[in-house]
Amino acid sequence: MAPSYQQRIASDPQYRGVPPGMLILHRFGGWLPRDHRVLEKWLKKRIAKIDDRRKKGTKVALDPVIQEFQEVIESNPPIYMGFHEMFNQVPDKPPYNNDPTGKPQVRDYTVMLELFDEIIKTAPEWENNDLVGFPINAIIDWPMGTPAGYSMFTTDKVNEQFKNMFDVWVTFLTSPDSRYVIPGWIPHIPNFIDLYQCDPTDPYYGFTSWDDFFTRKFKDNVRPVDLDNGSISSACESAFLARVPNIKERDSFWLKGQPYSLADILNYDNTYVPQFVNGTIYQAFLSATKYHRWHSPVNGVIEDIFNVPGTYYAESPSAGFDPSAPDLSQAFITAMAERAIIYIRSEYDPIGLMAFVAVGMSEVSSCEITVHKGDTVQKGDQLGMFHFGGSTHCLIFRPETQLTWVPREQHDDVLLNEEIATVVPA
Structure with a gap:
């Protein structure tokens, strides 16, 4: 039997000698270091700067968007209480009295905001041959696992402030600096x-x-595509996560196992949801170092497009305090996170209508659609892209669409435009 994904990571020479408990095997996509010690050093430096300023009594002028975030917290009693409770509800005993990086837990929203202020003036970078690509997750990972954290990170006003903060960050990330x-x-x-x-x-x-x-592009002919109507091609350069038949219209997506809930994924659209009930969903996630544009998996016409606002740091309650909880919540966030929905009507009747769903995950997970309603697309044509942020995507097929799937193990790499299924003719 081939070694599992976790076994492959554990045997990687890069992680030889990592102490027990410090190697996190479930960090999919490479957005955060699997070796917690890398994060420990990264956060230590930033907290030390804040501590040093406070000891010296140095006042820091926070970016206006961070000041606005603080005002929202402090001027809204339920949110003010929630941002205290999310830290207080983290158990005051090992291992929770240390944050996911091994440092003393950040238990103060003012320190959290000062760290945010530092982060939005930088770009994600590598440290000790590992990537700190989700710095905000590193700061709030334990509070995200509390009841108060779940409440706060599903609150519209809080997500609006994250969006405003990310807009400022994107301005920096799109500048030559x-x-x-x-x-x-x-x-x-x-x-x-x-x-x-x-x-x-x-x-x-x-x-x-x-x-x-x-958002770099592949060179021409690097990822060739077969234009045959009788197959489905991979829409993203990704790694296989799940394939589930018989999707229910509504399901308890927050429970262990995170079943897919079609109405929630498709934003309760009465035109489209009924057409996909009992159909099949395919999900795969994108890694930090991979290509981040999306391409059409079929030949057809763009029937409709939607951008759906959503959460950024809500994680499945079933994931608890696991330091990999954001990665382990990928099915959950298909119903919760910011996402783009593109309906494509295939020119091949046995496929008919299908849906592509791009799902943003955590920091700056902007979903940009680059096609328009009524556009004709061929397999491999660009549909849109993720800007900086963790990301996953789904293909959803109607129950009438019968497919024979290429066998995949979870975490298997799937190249852009690679065949993932063949169509069974009607």
């Missing part, structure tokens, strides 16, 4: 120059900003 980290990323992306459109003679490989680098 954010390019400084790009050279540090290139060694971690195999065959970068061969795969991606870039200028290797330029210090920043021809990219104008961090966002320009993150």
Whole structure:
């Protein structure tokens, strides 16, 4: 029997010698270091700066968007209480008296906000050959697992403030000032120059900003596609997560096992939800170093498009205090997080209508749709892209669409435009 994903990670020479309890095997996509000690050093430096300023009595002018976040917390009694309770509800005993990085738990929302203020002025970078790509998750991971944290991170006013904060961060990430980290990323992306459109003679490989680098394009013919109507191609460069038949219209997506809840995923749309009840859902997630654009899995016409606002840091209550809880909540967030929904009507009748759902996860998970209603698309044509942020996606098929799936194990890599299923003719 082939080794499991967790066994492969545990046997990786990079993690040889990592102490028990410090190697997190379920961190999918590489957005946070699997070795907690890397995060420990990363957060230690930032908390030390805050502590030093406070000891010296140095006042820091927070960015206006962080000041606004603080005002929302302090001027709304339920939110003020929630941002105290989410820290107080973290058990005051090992291991919860240390945060996921091993440092003393951040138990004060003012420290949290000062850390946010630092983060939105930087770009994600590598430290000790590992990536700290979800810095906000590193700060609030334990509070996210509390009842008060769940309540706060599903509150519209709080998510509006995260969105405002992320808009400021995106302004930095789309500026030339954010390019400084790009050279540090290139060694971690195999065959970068061969795969991606870039200028290797330029210090920043021809990219104008961090966002320009993150949304980079493949070179022509790197990911060829078979235009045959009789197959479904992979919409993203991703890793297989799940394939589930007989999707219910409504289900308890917050429980252990996180069943898919079609009405919640498709934003309660009475036109489309009934057409997919008892159909099949396919989900795969994107890794930090991979390509982040989406492409059509079928030939057809764009029937409808929607951007759905949602949460950023709500995690499944069934994940509890697991430091990998955001990664372990991927099915849950299909019903909760910000997402883009694209309905495509295949020109091949045995497929008919299908849905592509791009789901943002955690920081700056912007979903940009680049097609329009009525557009004709071929397999492999671009549909849109994720801007900086963790991300997962789903393909949803009607019960009438009969498919024979290419066998996959969880976490198997699936290349963009690779065949994932063949269609059984009607």
